[in-house]
Amino acid sequence: MTPEQLSTTIVDGLSALVDEGALTLPDGVPTEVTVERPRQKGHGDYATNVALQLAKLSLIQGQGTNPRAFGELLAAKLRQADGIGAVEIAGPGFLNITVEAGAQGQLAADIVAAGASYGSSNAFAGEKINLEFVSANPTGPLHIGGVRWAAVGDALGRIFQMTGAEVSREYYFNDHGAQIDRFARSLLASAKGQPAPDDGYGGDYIHEIAAAVVAERPEVLSASDDAQEVFRAVGVDMMFAEIKKSLHDFGVDFDIYFHEDELHKSGAVQRAVDRLTELGNIYD
Numbered sequence: 090m091t092p093e094q095l096s097t098t099i100v101d102g103l104s105a106l107v108d109e110g111a112l113t114l115p116d117g118v119p120t121e122v123t124v125e126r127p128r129q130k131g132h133g134d135y136a137t138n139v140a141l142q143l144a145k146l147s148l149i150q151g152q153g154t155n156p157r158a159f160g161e162l163l164a165a166k167l168r169q170a171d172g173i174g175a176v177e178i179a180g181p182g183f184l185n186i187t188v189e190a191g192a193q194g195q196l197a198a199d200i201v202a203a204g205a206s207y208g209s210s211n212a213f214a215g216e217k218i219n220l221e222f223v224s225a226n227p228t229g230p231l232h233i234g235g236v237r238w239a240a241v242g243d244a245l246g247r248i249f250q251m252t253g254a255e256v257s258r259e260y261y262f263n264d265h266g267a268q269i270d271r272f273a274r275s276l277l278a279s280a281k282g283q284p285a286p287d288d289g290y291g292g293d294y295i296h297e298i299a300a301a302v303v304a305e306r307p308e309v310l311s312a313s314d315d316a317q318e319v320f321r322a323v324g325v326d327m328m329f330a331e332i333k334k335s336l337h338d339f340g341v342d343f344d345i346y347f348h349e350d351e352l353h354k355s356g357a358v359q360r361a362v363d364r365l366t367e368l369g370n371i372y373d
Contacts, residue, residue, distance in 0.1 A: 119143075210252045216253070218256050220242055224262070224263065231335040240339075265349045272289075272321070272328075273320045273321035277317050294328075
């Protein structure tokens with residue numbers, strides 16, 4: 090029995106009491122009831138404060154009531170329900186509920202029986218959802234922080250898919266700007282046997298990528314004008330390939346890899362800046 094199923098059982102118990110005339114709820118029976126794990130193990134499997142919430146708004150056989158009396162009435166009804174082992178009243182009116190061992194194990198049986206379809210629904214059928222996550226800094230290997238968001242984002246995508254949504258996973262690749270310049274300069278310095286720039290990147294991975302760029306483009310060190318650009322283009326691709334491999338090995342793949350650099354090459358960023366400037370001049 091899950092907390093959701095127990096909540097439904099409690100709502101059914103309240104409805105039965107109202108239908109029998111034993112209880113009056115002027116505001117109607119709630120559609121759901123909060124069920125939580127008690128802080129102390131000896132207080133049962135689940136607990137609810139529904140009696141405290143509803144007692145002052147209810148009548149028992151036409152008379153006002155208190156949370157404990159309300160709780161006793163509801164407890165007696167719940168003890169008759171399938172899967173309920175025991176119900177105790179605690180304090181001013183908390184209900185501590187113990188479910189039968191078989192009811193606890195039923196959830197595992199349901200999961201095994203349903204297989205891969207367990208938990209599926211059509212709650213988001215027809216919806217298109219784009220999830221952008223990880224988007225780790227492309228100037229170094231993927232670290233635990235990026236992997237954490239890979240786990241969260243991919244899990245969320247799977248949940249949406251299981252509820253009927255059409256999901257696309259997007260990785261926004263920050264391959265433009267000052268950090269990429271520092272990365273390229275660091276690779277070039279390593280290839281020349283020089284120390285990393287003061288604002289650059291160090292580490293064995295820089296030396297490995299620099300050596301790989303030279304192996305692929307041996308003429309790069311003799312090119313005085315565009316050497317840094319070669320290290321930028323080739324080195325960033327190699328770094329990103331390593332990041333994608335790490336994610337794939339972790340079990341996470343993306344449908345879309347969007348490159349920030351494309352926004353700049355296409356002129357989209359400049360057009361946006363020009364438009365904002367234009368609007369600013371209009372409203373000045």
